[in-house]
Amino acid sequence: MFNFTKFAAVAAITSTISLVPSLGSAQIFKGETAGVGDPVHTMFVTFANQAGTADIDIQVNAGQTLTRSMLSGARGEIDFFSSVPSLVGLMSNGARMYESVEDAPEVAGNIRAILGFEAxxxxxxxxxxxxxxxxxxxxxxxxxxxxxxxxxxxxxxxxxxxxxxxxxxxxxxxxxxxxxxxxxxxxxxxxxxxxxxxxxxxxxxxxxxxxxxxxxxxxxxxxxxxxxxxxxxxxxxxxxxxxxxxxxxxxxxxxxxxxxxxxQFIGTHAGVSDEVVYAATKAFWENLDDVHATAFFLQAVTPETAFTSVNVPLHPGAVQYYEEAGFSIPDALRPAE
CATH class of the missing domain: 3.40.190.10 (Periplasmic binding protein-like II)
Structure with a gap:
């Protein structure tokens, strides 16, 4: 159980952000998240902004239904997305909202994680x-x-x-x-x-x-x-x-x-290159002071909480950074060789 005390409201973040490609980047990656005012949106845009400092340019399409975003991500139609842990099992089993989606169980295995957080x-x-x-x-x-x-x-x-x-x-x-x-x-x-x-x-x-x-x-x-x-x-x-x-x-x-x-957790798919995910992950954690300054609830994001509720394998690019930085990675989250 966690106890929270009063704190000041943070400034709103715009609903759709297209991060301008840098001179060193030849590709813009597609990302989807929830709408403005949602902590999931705040976290995802913060991640995208920090990735941009490493020349990983993510075009964020906000206001999306995350059940659909996760399916699009699993199919490789988008590259980064906000992920709901409880939906992973439903997609894998073709249950509830995925019941009529024929390829849901097959593509669910493509989802990879970068980091989790308390929303x-x-x-x-x-x-x-x-x-x-x-x-x-x-x-x-x-x-x-x-x-x-x-x-x-x-x-x-x-x-x-x-x-x-x-x-x-x-x-x-x-x-x-x-x-x-x-x-x-x-x-x-x-x-x-x-x-x-x-x-x-x-x-x-x-x-x-x-x-x-x-x-x-x-x-x-x-x-x-x-x-x-x-x-x-x-x-x-x-x-x-x-x-x-x-x-x-x-x-x-x-x-x-x-x-x-x-x-929730920031997700990607197995087809995104290790180099891209490594650079985005490293930029996020090495700019953690900026992350904490974005919103009060993001102050709870620490190396100790990095894998909160993550229930899919980590992307190998993320694993590379975490190993270099000395994070303690649960064995269950390591991708299969």
Whole structure:
């Protein structure tokens, strides 16, 4: 469990960045990540910016659904992408959103990792006046759970199901929109609640406290130890986290808030050259002070957390750097000879 204290909001990063090719680079690499304001976006753009200092030019296409980005990356259609650990097994088994994708199990083996990181927590947010002050109040309400094609919506609905027993479409209305539409719908009063993965202290969450009051619902203590919740905490890329409720201005839940945390990793595919991945990895870690200055949550990125939730083999180029720099690489993450 991690405890977080107050900190200042960081400046937003633009949604689509095309890093200008340097004189020493003959190739622009394609990258995809989530939308602006998402910690996954912040991390990916930070990685791309640092790679640029080593003449590895990554064109970042933001605002993408990561289930699709991972499939495109596995197919070699893009070179770098934000990766969700929980999706690796689904792709390998052709399950859920990959059920009708014939080549998903085959291409899943092409995914390689560069580094993992702690991204944030699922925030169940409701505004003052919504009538929701407790999980039981969700019955009959409209709840934004995530985008239509992503994995976040299923996770959000699982959290609600474990805590309340409520089913979407029966006990409450689950609304699936893009992330930006979800924020706007809550602000405009078109929905009653939003479950949003975000970094602790997110400026996008904080803004609800700048014009009024809001509440982040905490996972009840008697639910934390249940088998179902522990199983959810134990899934790839998931865990339990706690943070102070007053980290946000105008937030009404007192004391510590217990939430579902999420972690991710920067991915690439086996076809990207060792030299390119080595240079990008080295540039990121050798400019770690700049990384930490980008956003508060990135201060948790250290050599000790480099392989957080990584559940695919590391790219050989990344391994080369980590060995040279003296990182302790788990044997399970070393690529097969």
């Amino acid at each position: 944030g927590a699922y925030h169940p947010v409701t505004l003052d006046g919504s009538g929701i002050t407790d999980w039981a109040d969700i019955v009959g309400k409209t709840v934004f759970t995530g985008p239509p094609a992503g994995s976040a919506s299923a996770t959000s609905e699982a959290i609600i199901r474990i805590i309340t027993g409520f089913e979407p479409g029966e006990d409450y209305e689950a609304v699936r929109l893009s992330w930006g539409e979800g924020y706007a719908a809550l602000a405009d009063g078109k929905i009653d609640m939003m479950v949003r993965p975000a970094e602790i202290g997110s400026a996008n969450i904080e803004r609800f406290g700048l014009s009024g009051e809001f509440r982040v619902l905490s996972i009840p203590e008697d639910i934390v130890g249940s088998d179902d919740m522990q199983a959810l905490f134990g899934r790839p890329g998931r865990g339990m986290i706690a943070f102070e409720g007053d980290v946000y201005q105008g937030q009404q839940t007192e004391g510590m808030i217990t939430a579902l945390s999420f972690t």
